[in-house]
Amino acid sequence: MATDEVRKDLRAAVAARQELGPEYENEIIDSFLEKLDARDVQRHVSPYAEPAPRRHPSRETDPGGLALAIVSIVAAIPITAISAAMIGPFGVLIAWFGLVSINFARTMSRRR
Numbered sequence: 001m002a003t004d005e006v007r008k009d010l011r012a013a014v015a016a017r018q019e020l021g022p023e024y025e026n027e028i029i030d031s032f033l034e035k036l037d038a039r040d041v042q043r044h045v046s047p048y049a050e051p052a053p054r055r056h057p058s059r060e061t062d063p064g065g066l067a068l069a070i071v072s073i074v075a076a077i078p079i080t081a082i083s084a085a086m087i088g089p090f091g092v093l094i095a096w097f098g099l100v101s102i103n104f105a106r107t108m109s110r111r112r
Helices: 004-020 022-044 064-086 089-110
Strands: none
Touching: 004 022, 064 089
């Protein structure tokens, strides 16, 4: 009998497969199985045991960071021009703060 959380994860995996297409099928399946394994290990671990260290994705398995950085730099050019023309130096500061914040938030979320 599957729990509601497992059903929810499975539905999310199927929806992701439908949205992303067959080229990401292996990654989606691996991710779902890792969640099941982690849940199974968590159930069988003593409450006094130390949690296993989490693996950090490498650049080869997680190219999204590089893609976000490239898109940010490309988007920064028109955003800077528009904000400078409309608001001035303060607008440029706000625009760049937003771009840096997005990249920083993604970096911090990947470290967990």
